[in-house]
Amino acid sequence: MxxxxxxxxxxxxxxxxxxxxxxxxxxxxxxxxxxxxxxxxxxxxxxxxxxxxxxxxxxxxxxxxxxxxxxxxxxxxxxxxxxxxxxxxxxxxxxxxxxxxxxxxxxxxxxxxxxxxxxxxxxxxxxxxxxxxxxxxxxxxxxxxxxxxxxxxxxxxxxxxxxxxxxxxxxxxLPRREFNQGFAEIVKHAIIADAEMFDALEHVDLSKLEPLIRRNIEIKSKIVAKDELDRTGARALLNFGHTIGHAVERAGDYREFLHGEAVSLGIVAACTISTKKAGLPRDQRDAIVHLLSTFKLPTQLPLDFPREKIFNALKFDKKFEAGKIRFVVAPKIGSAHLSSNVTPDDIREAVEGL
Ligand SMILES: NC(=O)c1ccc[n+]([C@@H]2O[C@H](COP(=O)([O-])OP(=O)(O)OC[C@H]3O[C@@H](n4cnc5c(N)ncnc54)[C@H](O)[C@@H]3O)[C@@H](O)[C@H]2O)c1
Ligand SMILES: [Zn+2]
Known part of the structure; x- marks a missing residue:
């Protein structure tokens, strides 16, 4: 134990x-x-x-x-x-x-x-x-x-x-789909805080999850300890992939996608934005998309999914209320920061590309 x-x-x-x-x-x-x-x-x-x-x-x-x-x-x-x-x-x-x-x-x-x-x-x-x-x-x-x-x-x-x-x-x-969605948060933790875990995830042993669970708890609790009440912006890094992810979840009426599946799509879009605005190398973006797909997580929206519903849902996001977006970007795997440099057009373009 x-x-x-x-x-x-x-x-x-x-x-x-x-x-x-x-x-x-x-x-x-x-x-x-x-x-x-x-x-x-x-x-x-x-x-x-x-x-x-x-x-x-x-x-x-x-x-x-x-x-x-x-x-x-x-x-x-x-x-x-x-x-x-x-x-x-x-x-x-x-x-x-x-x-x-x-x-x-x-x-x-x-x-x-x-x-x-x-x-x-x-x-x-x-x-x-x-x-x-x-x-x-x-x-x-x-x-x-x-x-x-x-x-x-x-x-x-x-x-x-x-x-x-x-x-x-x-x-x-646990049904397989529910199990897989947990990996969206694990991949998120790797992107924002742990490049080594990112590499290890490619060969993860699903019959021995204890070390992986431990590492994820350490990552999340370390971030929470810095900003227990969600005030300084440190904890906001945990929202990587979630601004668009929540909008996808809402656009699918909370039925079409599980939370982790919507977050997987949100991560892909956030990576596209990070490549454009924060210098995330294209091959790292591709590696992230590949890793998500190995856990059977969606990395593209269904062709007929109405993108407009996602834009409408984005307006519900608390972060958009003030008209100023604080968006979490990753300049490289293992590191993330808040950016006020991301525009609604960047987001629109990333969602259209999904
Ligand atoms: N407090 C936080 O910091 C935080 C962070 C992330 C998510 N959340 C919340 O977590 C919720 C999502 O959690 P979830 O994905 O675990 O959903 P969930 O609790 O609905 O569980 C998913 C499904 O699996 C079933 N289930 C659970 N354990 C099972 C098992 N061992 N065997 C068979 N079936 C099992 C449940 O009955 C349910 O149908 C959301 O409400 C979200 O807002 C909270
Ligand atoms: Zn989440």
């Missing part, structure tokens, strides 16, 4: 990465959080797979777990569901001495973390991510929240977990 300590502000927590961790989840959690009343918050796909095992294990270790299940999918990430989860926790007798465990992908991580942030004004949160995306990205950094009809993640709180448990065995039941 690998243990990584993550620091952000005055917060410190451990991320445990390994195989077979669920077998001792009760002891692991009890050692760090005590044998208290807790809620296991999960979704309708994940709870039937692992919910009972986690509950049994915690019970054997002397904890009192209550399982709360919500329907799987992004449409469950709402204030109404957060209220419903909280009501069930109150009904089950949880109080401010209790804690919450999120067992699921990024949707469960975000909503369970948000509930933990507001339940009795804040209780500890344990993350047990079950998707690759959640292990390498969403479980780290403390951003929690829900969507509203006006947009994604508009209501939320920074609430760091007390413990993250990444059991790679849980990824075995």
């Amino acid at each position: 690998i243990s990584v300590e993550v620091r952000a502000g005055r917060h410190r927590y451990d991320v445990l990465i390994g195989s077979g961790l669920l077998v001792s989840v009760g002891d692991i959690v009890k050692k760090r959080l005590g044998d208290l009343h807790c809620a296991i918050i999960s979704d309708s796909n994940v709870a039937p797979l692992f919910g009972d095992r986690v509950k049994q294990n915690l019970t054997t270790a002397g904890l009192q777990p209550t399982v709360v299940t919500i329907p799987a999918g992004e449409q469950s990430k709402t204030l109404a569901q957060a209220g419903g989860i909280s009501d069930q926790m109150i009904a089950a007798g949880l109080d401010r001495q209790s804690f919450a465990i999120g067992l699921g992908g990024g949707v469960i991580g975000d909503i369970s973390g948000f509930v933990a942030a507001i339940f009795h004004r804040g209780i500890p949160h344990v993350q047990i991510p079950t998707t690759l995306l959640a292990m390498v990205d969403s479980s780290i950094g403390g951003k929690t929240g829900v969507n509203t009809s006006a947009g994604k993640n508009l209501i939320g709180a920074i609430h760091h977990p007390s413990l993250v448990i990444d059991d790679v065995d849980l990824l075995k039941t």
